[in-house]
Amino acid sequence: MKAFMVELFASYATEIVFLHVLSAVVWVGGMIAMRFAAHQSFMQIESPLHRLERISQSLKRLFTIVTPFVIILIVTAIIMAVALGFREAAVDANGNVIDDYAMHIYNLVHVKEVIWMIMAANLSMMILRRNKAQKLLNKGDSTGAKKALELIGKYMVPVNITLGVIAIYLGATLRHAY
Numbered sequence: 001m002k003a004f005m006v007e008l009f010a011s012y013a014t015e016i017v018f019l020h021v022l023s024a025v026v027w028v029g030g031m032i033a034m035r036f037a038a039h040q041s042f043m044q045i046e047s048p049l050h051r052l053e054r055i056s057q058s059l060k061r062l063f064t065i066v067t068p069f070v071i072i073l074i075v076t077a078i079i080m081a082v083a084l085g086f087r088e089a090a091v092d093a094n095g096n097v098i099d100d101y102a103m104h105i106y107n108l109v110h111v112k113e114v115i116w117m118i119m120a121a122n123l124s125m126m127i128l129r130r131n132k133a134q135k136l137l138n139k140g141d142s143t144g145a146k147k148a149l150e151l152i153g154k155y156m157v158p159v160n161i162t163l164g165v166i167a168i169y170l171g172a173t174l175r176h177a178y
């Protein structure tokens, strides 16, 4: 498997980095557009039911668009993490650190992996929460739906935007590591 990833990256490095960056652009950029452009516009709608319906529908579309890119992001990340030999540069076969700088860089790869996991878990929880809000909206319960959607807009999306920006910064760091 490792040899296959090394071979794959050797043949398609540009395409793999491109897909990784594109996925980050769509995922993080999509959330920024929703939170800072679309959201402000939705707040102008006076009827709570109508407003929440628009928010719920646009979140559904955002989540549908970003999901394949979340998968592409982790697949390309794993290929790069394996093929670029971060572990081999940092530790020997027994797991002893052989180079402090390489170990620091290898740890950053792990930090990115943890960030992806938190972002993906947060996204999954947002999808479930939105589905619940939609069911409440279908029953005409705008108070319940508002409670469910409020948390997404106030905390869950901003948390993922922040983590995404940190991951992009770490990506730039890894790119210029050697």
Ligand code: HEM
Residues within 6 Å of the ligand: 017, 020, 021, 023, 024, 027, 028, 073, 074, 077, 078, 080, 081, 084, 109, 112, 113, 114, 115, 116, 119, 164, 165, 167, 168, 170, 171, 172, 173, 174, 175, 176
């Ligand atoms: C799953 C964990 C991840 C790993 C192991 C990983 C690994 C990497 C590596 C090794 C590079 C450098 C590529 C090169 O040298 O050409 C990179 C670049 C990049 N990563 Fe990740 N990544 C992960 C998650 C993420 C996430 C969650 C985002 C943003 C949402 C992201 C955004 C970027 C961007 C924008 C770059 C390009 C930076 C540049 O070209 O200057 N990555 N990543």
